[in-house]
Amino acid sequence: MAKRNMVEAINAGLMEEMEKDPAVMIIGEDVGKEGGVFRVTDGLQAKFGLERAVDTPLAESGIVGVALGLAINGFKPVAELQFMGFLPPALDQILNHISRIRNRSRGRYTCPMVIRMPYGGGIHAPEHHSESMESILAHIPGIKVVIPSTPYDAKGLIVAAIRDPDPILFLEPKRVYRAIKEEVPEDNYTVPIGEAKVLREGGDVTVICWGAMVREALRAVEMAAEEGINAEVIDLRAVSPMDDNTYLESVRKTARVVIVHEAPKTCGLGAEIIARVNEKALLSLEAPVERVTGYDTTFPLTKMEQDYLPSPERILRGIRKVMAF
Amino acid sequence: MAKRNMVEAINAGLMEEMEKDPAVMIIGEDVGKEGGVFRVTDGLQAKFGLERAVDTPLAESGIVGVALGLAINGFKPVAELQFMGFLPPALDQILNHISRIRNRSRGRYTCPMVIRMPYGGGIHAPEHHSESMESILAHIPGIKVVIPSTPYDAKGLIVAAIRDPDPILFLEPKRVYRAIKEEVPEDNYTVPIGEAKVLREGGDVTVICWGAMVREALRAVEMAAEEGINAEVIDLRAVSPMDDNTYLESVRKTARVVIVHEAPKTCGLGAEIIARVNEKALLSLEAPVERVTGYDTTFPLTKMEQDYLPSPERILRGIRKVMAF
Amino acid sequence: MIETFDPLKGEMLMILHPDGRCEEKLKPDLTDETVQTLYRRMVFIRLADQRALALQRQGRLGTYAPVHGQEAAQVGSAYALGEKDWVFPSFREMGVCTMRGVPLKDIYLYWMGNEMGQKVPENVHVFPISIPVGSHPLHAVGAAWAAKLRGEKICMVTYFGDGGTSEGDFHEAMNFAGVFQTPTLFFCQNNQYAISVPRKIQTAAKTLAQKAIAYGFHGVQVDGNDLFAVYAATKEAREKALSGGGPTMIEAVTFRFGPHTTADDPTKYRTDAEVDEWKPRDPLLRTQRYLKKKGLWSEEIEKEIKEEAEAEITQAVEDAEGFPPPKPGEFFQYTFAELTPNLKEQMDDFLAFLKEKGN
Amino acid sequence: MIETFDPLKGEMLMILHPDGRCEEKLKPDLTDETVQTLYRRMVFIRLADQRALALQRQGRLGTYAPVHGQEAAQVGSAYALGEKDWVFPSFREMGVCTMRGVPLKDIYLYWMGNEMGQKVPENVHVFPISIPVGSHPLHAVGAAWAAKLRGEKICMVTYFGDGGTSEGDFHEAMNFAGVFQTPTLFFCQNNQYAISVPRKIQTAAKTLAQKAIAYGFHGVQVDGNDLFAVYAATKEAREKALSGGGPTMIEAVTFRFGPHTTADDPTKYRTDAEVDEWKPRDPLLRTQRYLKKKGLWSEEIEKEIKEEAEAEITQAVEDAEGFPPPKPGEFFQYTFAELTPNLKEQMDDFLAFLKEKGN
Numbered sequence A, B: 001m002a003k004r005n006m007v008e009a010i011n012a013g014l015m016e017e018m019e020k021d022p023a024v025m026i027i028g029e030d031v032g033k034e035g036g037v038f039r040v041t042d043g044l045q046a047k048f049g050l051e052r053a054v055d056t057p058l059a060e061s062g063i064v065g066v067a068l069g070l071a072i073n074g075f076k077p078v079a080e081l082q083f084m085g086f087l088p089p090a091l092d093q094i095l096n097h098i099s100r101i102r103n104r105s106r107g108r109y110t111c112p113m114v115i116r117m118p119y120g121g122g123i124h125a126p127e128h129h130s131e132s133m134e135s136i137l138a139h140i141p142g143i144k145v146v147i148p149s150t151p152y153d154a155k156g157l158i159v160a161a162i163r164d165p166d167p168i169l170f171l172e173p174k175r176v177y178r179a180i181k182e183e184v185p186e187d188n189y190t191v192p193i194g195e196a197k198v199l200r201e202g203g204d205v206t207v208i209c210w211g212a213m214v215r216e217a218l219r220a221v222e223m224a225a226e227e228g229i230n231a232e233v234i235d236l237r238a239v240s241p242m243d244d245n246t247y248l249e250s251v252r253k254t255a256r257v258v259i260v261h262e263a264p265k266t267c268g269l270g271a272e273i274i275a276r277v278n279e280k281a282l283l284s285l286e287a288p289v290e291r292v293t294g295y296d297t298t299f300p301l302t303k304m305e306q307d308y309l310p311s312p313e314r315i316l317r318g319i320r321k322v323m324a325f
Numbered sequence C, D: 001m002i003e004t005f006d007p008l009k010g011e012m013l014m015i016l017h018p019d020g021r022c023e024e025k026l027k028p029d030l031t032d033e034t035v036q037t038l039y040r041r042m043v044f045i046r047l048a049d050q051r052a053l054a055l056q057r058q059g060r061l062g063t064y065a066p067v068h069g070q071e072a073a074q075v076g077s078a079y080a081l082g083e084k085d086w087v088f089p090s091f092r093e094m095g096v097c098t099m100r101g102v103p104l105k106d107i108y109l110y111w112m113g114n115e116m117g118q119k120v121p122e123n124v125h126v127f128p129i130s131i132p133v134g135s136h137p138l139h140a141v142g143a144a145w146a147a148k149l150r151g152e153k154i155c156m157v158t159y160f161g162d163g164g165t166s167e168g169d170f171h172e173a174m175n176f177a178g179v180f181q182t183p184t185l186f187f188c189q190n191n192q193y194a195i196s197v198p199r200k201i202q203t204a205a206k207t208l209a210q211k212a213i214a215y216g217f218h219g220v221q222v223d224g225n226d227l228f229a230v231y232a233a234t235k236e237a238r239e240k241a242l243s244g245g246g247p248t249m250i251e252a253v254t255f256r257f258g259p260h261t262t263a264d265d266p267t268k269y270r271t272d273a274e275v276d277e278w279k280p281r282d283p284l285l286r287t288q289r290y291l292k293k294k295g296l297w298s299e300e301i302e303k304e305i306k307e308e309a310e311a312e313i314t315q316a317v318e319d320a321e322g323f324p325p326p327k328p329g330e331f332f333q334y335t336f337a338e339l340t341p342n343l344k345e346q347m348d349d350f351l352a353f354l355k356e357k358g359n
């Protein structure tokens, strides 16, 4: 079994599904010859031809709107948006159409498609290249929102996403793209969409995270361990639908929760998790749930990027806070 | 003092500000000759001419993007989007530009402008005419989001919004447009942005609401009163920035909270309020906060609209639930 | 033919003149019998439209966007299509939709506020109505691309209005269609208004047809109240698409006689005189005159056509009104292929609430 | 002049030929002295560009989008503007921005990751860089509209690339400009690529200039490596705008010699041969040849120009690197005119965290 990074893992997943199913098709800006600016679609055009890995005009709404048309007529498009910062031009198609075709036609038409995009900060990028907007997507009925944090999950989840009968937004933590390598099976496998994963068991506090924040949380938790705090770490892996049971079970055990996300705090996904904890496990709580998140400002440029992003230190501080309450 | 409905009240506020300040300008689809499909801008073109109440091409991104250009160059545009369902095409301009101009230019350019739109359900409208997306907007740094629930507030808030130095999204509960009349002063006055209002005092439970849900909540609370439950009702009036103190104070008193909104439950604004209650008043709570909201589905057409919307009965049920906990 | 009428020169295809006279050289291959049938459909659509307005006034149907005045544009274009072609309508295409096999009952049902009205029969290739203006042409381009990739000889037609051409998505759709040479037909019904906004505020371009130049393919202006011109242009554009010639844009110049929707009051923004000016160009009148010249129209025939139509319409109303109301919680069922745990929980809570209420 | 070069006929304005020969009849009113000055600016821009690349490789500057090859398009157009005109750049306009008075120091500072680099001096009318492609022309239209409403005789120029023409917002901007006849100049640098995507995949239109036809105004293709043609077309378009003639689109046909950005590897998608083909059309070479013919260029002069430029550039680098780092929490300060209570709380918490960390 080869060690692969997340870019290679997603690439392998795409490759395998394209081999198995001639309906699977890649479209987006620079996804063809270039293989994507992060090389996630590298080699697909060379292998499957110009008609199955297609460079499009520079127009995000066009890309996903045309993908809808492909999806209702027998194809399984995997559309790439170059950065999540360029998702907003496509939001109308996603929110007003892609998510609603099944409902609007009472099941006569369906829209099985995947919209992939790198998201999140930490790579010293220009404006609009560091955004996290998963909570906006999680608020939209009719789409699923998947976020892998490891190469293994990334491959299994992209394969599952392609096979899913409904539209999936697939958010790739670009900071993780080449940062970790792990064993990724050559076989074709899936990771179920909507199942969180307990990455580390612990009885003192539950740390809920996803995407690039998983590594930061794990680091923080290691530091906490040195202070004698035994944290449980849960990687959501999908933020819509959310696997409530996994984290609620943990919360009932630990009674203390820290949620970590890069997105701005207000109306971020952390709020929804707190709301669900409140609804289903309030009496278990022994401290207010702590949110360690991005701030309610524009994501800053390089000089202040590290100030904005939740760091292991900031997460540790959150852990200490809920422990001390 | 004349009794006015909300349409008339906003119209009066626009009229007064246009009189006082030649930089104030109305743009949008059908806002000119027609006076808006809900007649909110009625008479403005007749009074101020073709250059100050301007019908535009049918393009939401264009409308708000051009408004940005007007705003940075000395005008104070009040742009209308015809329904909140047609906000998404404009989201890129709002999220990636309008909200960021001050930050991006470090204050060299600013973007004082208002984007008005009717929102919410209850008028038996076709698809895309009933949506509530305030939590998406509240998640965006750099814009303020104001929602009046009465004619009086509507006038005072639109005037305050026009004078505000920052971009404001002004959401008008269309179901309330002509449903209530109340005394609205002829004078020019403002209602401060970011101040909630306690509409009814009570010691048993806090009901937090905004927009069209205020009336539904007040009805529910009356029914609750018959059961001996004395509810406090808080109208947020702005969902960004939120007036935390007002509701937190109430929560500390009542220990029980029901939040009502039309938007889908998941990642709705209710979640954020719960998160803040959790952070700042957890120990005061004697029951999980209850959310009475729209469901996580597409807003249905007329036949099922009433099933979707929080009704006084559903809110009462929520109140009973938190009381019984 | 399309390429010979240059919109930049202000040329517009017209075959059947308002007085019923026909440019024989340009006349398409429609038998008089077919013209009779198409005329019947136009009358049917006009009456079904009127019925919808009446039902709306009686509170039996919600907001409705009438076709009145655009019957030739809709019937002529829809008739030119092949059985397997798909249609991507906006909200004003009752004419197109019924022509393509959507039961009138379903259309009424939809405007009565029941989503089931958009579950078209399996053999009908009409995509659900798109309310967001200008956004659905992209879907037609994608679906057409899919057909092309599979080598199917079909074409996808998208209908939109003059207002629709201003949206960014219209641009992106036209551009993608040009780049991927998809068999897409962009059928614009320029009915002179987008609600209250007149055509000239929509764009400074003299014609909408010339917008196709921006995307490297042909656009043509046709008299949209001329059944023959609409049919001929659509047919040619379709054949071009099927033979790999890529997309075409047709601007059908027409007029909306009625209100924008039942919620609209057109006297706010246009004069009676303006409406009167268009009356002689009424698409039904024109076809009637043509048929009359051929001895195929008379007051009696008209009466019979109308009676037949009214009967069909009445049946559709009955069927729509007799359609069972949605089952409690139906609106949860179509969000995903399967209910998520969260939705299941919400639905159960909703059903419990109904039960408590005693429903 | 603009109206005489019809993009539909494949006509492109060229005045200064690659070999330095000049179409005297079309030559704009630039003195040789001015041409010398503009040549100096082009050299300066090329060297400042190279410096940015070098700094990036040394880790002293972040991702950067080089101008290399587009100097004439940027210098010629920027020079044609009036002092009070505004510019709305995309991310590749270091040349335009420095021409319009943005200190090179600020540009470096920005790409070094400090937002302060976009706080341009009060007397400079350059809008902050727009990274989202195709979205900023709308801002130029709005600002131009404002100027028009106030009766100011100025014009607003927006710069974007070939890729930018595919976005919906480009369409909406062009359309609004046409409808409101705003004094806006749409300056498209068609450098043949949008990252890896070649111009022909961007649109099926033969020229980008012809896109203006869709909006009822003129578009013209100019040789973008020809300083004179760019200047002449921009000047004419500007004058037209100032005299109430509305918007114009200029397509400057040019070539990006370097990578898309410092993060890009162009060998992935284009051959050396293709790059070599464009080399003889280098905008600097061409102007140099012109000047040489006039006896105003020599190796010595070139050396002197370069030395002077390098000194200025070195100073800019020093100033940028010497610029004080942002104050802790600076990024909270510009979200609103005043901190909201929520932001104040977040900032205080952030500062407390720094303190705990011991910073």
Ligand SMILES: Cc1ncc(C[n+]2csc(CCOP(=O)(O)OP(=O)(O)O)c2C)c(N)n1
Pocket: B029, B058, B082, B086, B089, C092, C131, C132, C133, C134, C160, C161, C162, C163, C164, C165, C191, C193, C194, C195, C256, C260
């Ligand atoms: C994106 C969007 N914006 C606004 C509306 C509201 N609206 C409904 S129809 C209409 C005018 C449409 O005009 P046109 O495209 O000419 O079609 P017509 O109604 O004339 O058939 C408007 C503004 C909408 N449905 N979608």
Ligand SMILES: Cc1ncc(C[n+]2csc(CCOP(=O)(O)OP(=O)(O)O)c2C)c(N)n1
Pocket: A029, A058, A060, A082, A086, A089, D092, D131, D132, D133, D134, D160, D161, D162, D163, D164, D165, D191, D193, D194, D195, D256, D260
């Ligand atoms: C809306 C949007 N989508 C995608 C990107 C990523 N991106 C940055 S530059 C670029 C290509 C731009 O090409 P073009 O408009 O021709 O300008 P050039 O880079 O050639 O100057 C892309 C796709 C972006 N910045 N904005």
Ligand SMILES: [Mg+2]
Pocket: C161, C162, C163, C189, C190, C191, C192, C193, C194, C195
């Ligand atoms: Mg119209």
Ligand SMILES: [Mg+2]
Pocket: D161, D162, D163, D189, D190, D191, D192, D193, D194, D195
């Ligand atoms: Mg380019």
